[in-house]
Amino acid sequence: MEMFLDFFANTGFALVDYRNLIMIAIGVIFIYLGIAKHYEPLLLVPIGFGILLGNIPVFKGLGLSIYESNSVLNYLYFGVTSGVYPPLIFLGIGAMTDFSTLLARPVLMLLGAAAQAGIFLTFLGALALGFAPNEAASIGIIGGADGPTAIFLTAKLAPELIGPIAVAAYSYMALVPVIQPPIMKLLTTRKERLIRMEEPRLVFKREKIIFPIVAVLLCCFIAPAALPLLGLLFFGNLLKEAIVTERLAQAARSAVIDTVTILLGVTVGASTQADVFLTGKSIGIFVLGALSFGVATAAGLLFAKLLNLFLKTRINPLLGAAGVSAVPDSARVVHMVGQAEDPGNYLLMHAMAPNVSGVIGSAVGAGILWSFMV
């Protein structure tokens, strides 16, 4: 009987507290949203399952918890804390991304830059709420709507906040179709939403091959700290466009990115142990994260309206919302909101331009914040 009681004292049933149960419920909700509602399933399912793994109460000292230095999860988590996984994900994203629409209308790149205002305004907001500058920078980057970038910067600046920041970033990315449309409708008139975009010009293959080389040199000369992310993003894109490296591009956009997404999702989820995650700071991070997303969307929209004052051919200001770099979700949302007004208006292809420039912009923004803090 005594042995049984000893064994029972080491089981999850005896060690669990209400915070673990709250986190397990959150994990189940993530899995539900991913599977039943199709909200970013490739991210929410691994993260949700990771939350379950991280919140099964374990006896400290057995080397089971993600925060114990000799545990299996801790070894896998090294890819997060060292900032290895996010650049590998960028490699895959680069190998998947077609920059044609951006090359056809480079002016749309400015919308991706404008949306990054959300990062810096939230940075100020976080400072005002009493977060340390390194934490504020990590929170601000949520507004870039770029999960890997947020994790990368947080791993460098405030590793203790990786859990809440990653969960906030991915949650808001999954909620792009809910967060963005009201802001888009509020800040644009119906007439503006009806604007149709001109057909983009034909982009030659050679331009697409030269672009990643020019872009990596220029962006990383300006913001060298963006090198790990942008370096691999543009390398992946070069593999895609060069044709002769198709096998490598294929590996980057399938095996590499899928493997890293699994490891990143599960370990980030597992890092949200109740005692680390359920704190006042996390609530602040979630509130600021939502604010950051909203500000980024609004900044993109308003900048598009500003651009229209100077452009000969007006652009649909909804495209500004796609400057938030949640690829391709925010572009899809722009398309849907445009089609709600005019079913014949196809904005998806055009929205991909600010969308991918948002990826570049948020990586540059992360590099800048990192360099400010070191």
Place this chain on the structure above:
Amino acid sequence: MEDMDGQAAGQLKVFADLLPEQWELVVPLLTRIRVIEGEMLIRQGNRPDCLFVVLKGHFMIHRNEGRCITVNKKGSVLGWFSAFSPDRYTANVTALTDGWVLSVDAGTLRDQIAADPRLEETLLKRIRENISERHSMGAGGAAK
């Protein structure tokens, strides 16, 4: 027939030998259709519901195993087999460029051919010429 008068269609080589009364029967089966580059007009293995006569554009006739020929001559017939047999299409046809084709309702044409064997003879003669022309121009083996 939309946007094309019967006389113009009648001048197409494939219909040139039809007697006036045969032509009267064929005209209602014709529809002028616009095709877009990359559009698949015929899918190998599908039930043959129509055949097409090229008016304008460049088309690729290809089999699933990879062999193909291309045609761009006005009056070329695509999916001719369907005029004579309800078996499945034996090749795919894809438009390489935007263009126009004349679609012929194959089911009704087969009924008319069954009712008038001379119609079969006249059409088959022209179609045979059409196909041998393709081959003499260096086209490959997937000609149906």
Place this chain on the structure above:
Amino acid sequence: MTGLEAIQHYNGFAMAGVGITIVFTALVALSLIISQLHKVLLAWENRAAWADAMRRWKRGNGRGTTEKELPDIEAIREPARQFHLLIEFTGEPFSLPVLIKRAESRGLARVHFTVSRLIECHLIVPDEDGYFRWNHEVYNRFSGRRKK
């Protein structure tokens, strides 16, 4: 420390201002470069024609003679190079539908139309078995390369 005091203490306004300025600078510079990239490539592709036009302009024999021709040359030259590269990679003879699929999967633009143009220019020619070959002779002449 919270509020404006915290922002000022950590030099927040300066960091945010400089940060967003650098992001804008990087993306504006990149957009300026890529907006001119295709023009530079066009000029490079047709450097002989441009030089010729410049010479004639200098001699006062009229100018702009290449303006009308350039888009046509460019329209077929670049796709021809892409397909040549793709065919070198995949081997000959090749199946035309397979080539089209591969070109599409690599993101080449208007693949069907381009293949049609290449066939019309005799750069892609049929063999006797329903497969196709790249016409190296025409391509070398077309691209101005010497025959090996």
